[in-house]
Amino acid sequence: MEYDLLALTLNPSLDREFVIENFDSGNLFRINNPSNSDMEAGGKGINVSLMISDLGVSSINMGFLGGFIGNVIQSKLSIVKNITTNFIYCTEETRENIEIIDPLKNTITEINSMGPFINENDLAHFMKRYKSVISLVDHVLVSGSIPPGLPITIYSDLISYAKKQGKTTYMEANGPHFEETIRNNCPMVVKPDLRKSTRILGKNLETIEDYLEVGEKIIDYGARLVIMSYHVFGDMVFTKDGTWLFTATKEIERSHLFGAGDAFMSGIVTYLIKKGYDYLEAAKFGMAAAISSTNYIGKILGAEEEIEMCKSKFKVEKIR
Numbered sequence: 052m053e054y055d056l057l058a059l060t061l062n063p064s065l066d067r068e069f070v071i072e073n074f075d076s077g078n079l080f081r082i083n084n085p086s087n088s089d090m091e092a093g094g095k096g097i098n099v100s101l102m103i104s105d106l107g108v109s110s111i112n113m114g115f116l117g118g119f120i121g122n123v124i125q126s127k128l129s130i131v132k133n134i135t136t137n138f139i140y141c142t143e144e145t146r147e148n149i150e151i152i153d154p155l156k157n158t159i160t161e162i163n164s165m166g167p168f169i170n171e172n173d174l175a176h177f178m179k180r181y182k183s184v185i186s187l188v189d190h191v192l193v194s195g196s197i198p199p200g201l202p203i204t205i206y207s208d209l210i211s212y213a214k215k216q217g218k219t220t221y222m223e224a225n226g227p228h229f230e231e232t233i234r235n236n237c238p239m240v241v242k243p244d245l246r247k248s249t250r251i252l253g254k255n256l257e258t259i260e261d262y263l264e265v266g267e268k269i270i271d272y273g274a275r276l277v278i279m280s281y282h283v284f285g286d287m288v289f290t291k292d293g294t295w296l297f298t299a300t301k302e303i304e305r306s307h308l309f310g311a312g313d314a315f316m317s318g319i320v321t322y323l324i325k326k327g328y329d330y331l332e333a334a335k336f337g338m339a340a341a342i343s344s345t346n347y348i349g350k351i352l353g354a355e356e357e358i359e360m361c362k363s364k365f366k367v368e369k370i371r
C-alpha cells in the first residue's frame with residue numbers, strides 16, 4: 052500500500068498549550084518563559100499521525116480546515132515527514148483549543164471549542180474524496196469530536212464503507228456519534244474518550260463491574276480490542292480471549308497526561324501495522340507508548356527503544 056494509515060480528523064484544532072504553575076480562574080497570569088507556551092496542530096487524528104510519523108509509520112490526514120487557523124495547521128503539517136494532508140476547505144474558521152497544564156497542582160484544564168459549521172456540499176465533497184483515498188491504505192482511524200452540521204451517523208457511515216473495503220478500523224471518541232457507530236458498524240479497535248464523561252451505552256462507569264459490562268458489550272458488537280482508561284493510571288483491555296487490567300507501576304505526573312490517549316492509540320496502530328494482529332501485544336505496546344509520552348509535558352511519543360523500555364513500567368493482570 053502507498054500509505055500505512057488514513058487518519059480522519061473531522062474537527063482539527065490548533066492546540067494552544069500553556070504551562071502555568073498554581074493556575075486558578077479569575078487571575079492574570081503572564082508567561083515569561085517561551086517554552087511554557089506552545090501552539091501545535093491538534094485533534095486526535097492529527098496527534099496520531101504526528102506521533103506515528105516518528106516511528107516511521109506514514110499516514111494521510113483528512114478532515115475539514117477553514118480560515119487563518121486552518122492555514123496555520125496545514126502549514127505546520129506540511130513540514131512533518133511521513134504525513135500527507137488531504138483536507139477539504141470549509142467557510143468557517145477552524146477551532147483553537149486551550150490547554151493549561153499546571154505541574155504544581157498536577158492538573159490539566161482543557162477548553163475545547165465546537166469547531167466550524169460544515170455544510171452539505173463540503174460533506175459531499177469530503178465523502179467523494181474519502182472513497183477514492185481509502186484505496187491507498189489498509190488501516191482507517193476516526194477520532195475525536197465532530198463539528199456542527201455533520202450527521203451523527205458520520206463515523207458509522209465512514210467505518211461501514213471502510214469495513215466493506217476490508218480495512219482495519221479504529222475509533223477513539225465519545226458521545227452520540229460514537230455510540231451510533233458502536234451499535235451499527237463497530238470498528239475493530241475501540242477506545243472510548245472518557246475525559247469529559249464516563250457514561251457509555253447508557254451506563255455510568257463507576258465500579259469495575261460497570262467497566263466489564265460495557266467493555267464486553269463493545270466486544271459483542273464486534274470489536275477485537277477495546278481499551279478503557281480506568282482510574283487515571285490504569286487501563287482495562289478487552290479482547291475476545293479475555294479482559295486484562297494494566298496498571299502503571301511508574302509514578303506518573305497527572306499534568307503530563309495531555310495526549311496520552313492518542314499515544315496509546317498510536318502504539319496500537321503502529322503495532323498492528325508493523326507486527327500483525329496480536330491484539331493483546333498491540334495493547335501492551337500502546338500502554339508502553341502512552342507511558343513513554345508521560346515523560347514529556349507536550350504531545351510527544353518516545354522513540355521505539357524508549358517505548359520498549361516502558362513495557363516494564365506497568366503490570367498486566369488477567370481479570371476475566
Ligand SMILES: O=P(O)(O)OC[C@@]1(O)O[C@H](CO)[C@@H](O)[C@@H]1O
Binds near residue numbers: 098148195196
Ligand atoms: O474536542 P475533541 O475533538 O474531543 O478533542 C480534541 C483534543 O482535545 O484532543 C486532543 C488531545 O487528545 C487535542 O489535540 C485536541 O485539542
